[in-house]
Amino acid sequence: MKKVSVLICLFFAVITNTAFAQLNTPAPSPFSKVSQVVGLTEVEIAYSRPAMRGRGIYGDLVPYDKVWRTGANAATKISFSEPMEIEGKQLEAGEYSIFSIPGKNEWTIILNKDAKASTAQYDEAKDAARFTVNTQKSKMDHESFTIMFSDVKDNSAAINIAWENTVVQFSITDPDVDEKVMGQIKEQIPNAGNNDNVYFAAASYYYENDKDLQQAAEWIDKAVEINSEKFWVMHLQAKIHAKLNNNDKAKQAAEKSKELAQKAGNADYVKLNDKLLSSIK
Template structure:
């Protein structure tokens, strides 16, 4: 019985230690990832998010003029599978660590080729780029350190580093978007056959980027010829004809698009077509 009691105690202690070893508690600086397609390239940023917790941040917790890992725990990382331009600096595809040197009126932003480096073993010779940006004051305090994307356009966006009452904007661009899209159009249009989606996408790109509208209208007319039940395609057809000053064709396409949208229960496209028709009469 004594041996059994000892064995039971041993097992109990072992179970207790194992359970304790698996205990999960909230992280002081939770890990986070944020991603955004910029142009045709997905950009991902992985970082940890410390909180203010009543502390003064810049100039105190994060000293001015000192190298900072730009977050907590491991250095913040950014990765992208295609070459991009950051603040006008061209960067090869890959993964980089992000370091900053905060200042009162200017920040230095650093992308280092060693994605696993820390402040302790940071090697400046491995910097891919360095540049300076002007910080901005926010109207409210941000309790948690935040990195977010904004100002999303066809080939560009901004990365915003935000904490306390400071925002640091960084411009990022996919410089080869037009070249990539045009290459796809040249490759896919000749073999598109009855794929109305290809003709629609090509016509839409030409319309939105002020390219050859005569070619765009040929493609969108082809898309409608293949499938005349898509009100969004007909709306594009109406807009291209309108821009070419073909008012009668534009109104005709807009009326058809409006009727299809109404039948499909899409009031947004009904409104868009009404607005377009109003400008043409």
């Protein structure tokens, strides 16, 4: 009897292990995430990446002029940590699904408020934005479906969708970057005390965005007064004073920045200062 009980236990153990056994194999359309800070906003795209595998894609596997989930498996999703502007369309912070209607010469790109929607569940009434973009032919085939960021600037970037030999691109913009940064400067500068990083960041933003250079000079001079051992800070001081035609002060700052960069073993800043010194008359 005892032997029979043991055999029964072994039988159920085998059945149980078989029922729960799983093979771990490569996914035909592996999941991927790509993220990018655009302006001051975190943008993330989550999608699955089907491959060509010798198949014709647009007009065949992916029909023209029909709503497509823009990838494989679950809906492709895009999320923004702050309100954003896509091709001139205003969108609130949050998560959206990306659908598209591919055509031979142009695509309709759709951002839908239902982030979990599938093609079968797609509801046009929930569209948050819709716009058209022209197709571009790439010089090479993209074997795997790819979504990527490019042309990243201070407050904008481009999103590219590429597969087979077709690429579509659209713009994404953080529309309130300047307002946000100026608000931070207004709030933090009066309370900066001996925080040279705040003065440096404010001066850098003013210099890079063609704002009040006299004010930028005051802030960068304050940063150097607090800490005169940072070669990158002194290099900015040299650039600001050179732009204001304060050539003596610019040369002095550039020479000091070069000396500090040499001590730190930073060849890039040595070259930058040499180039700046050669441009100052």
